[in-house]
Amino acid sequence: MLKEELLTDGANLPNSYYEAKKIIKELALSYNKIDACTNDCILYWKEDSQLDSCKVCGASRWKIDTHSKETRNKKGKKIAIQRAYAIFL
């Protein structure tokens, strides 16, 4: 009995799986990665997207390399201390 129910559910799986994938794909299109203040004051986006430190508490946006004391890593890329993931629908 239980096995039959499972099989019945399984028959619906490909369709719902496809639907779920489609929704995820649509979300991904409106999905943005935004840096955030380490103290959660602000998000670095819109007019604040170019700031290097928080305009509220002054905390650095970027990780500082302990050896070079620079905000860029070996590849010359800045790494944000905290990254917020935002989905805009």
Ligand SMILES: [Zn+2]
């Ligand atoms: Zn802050």
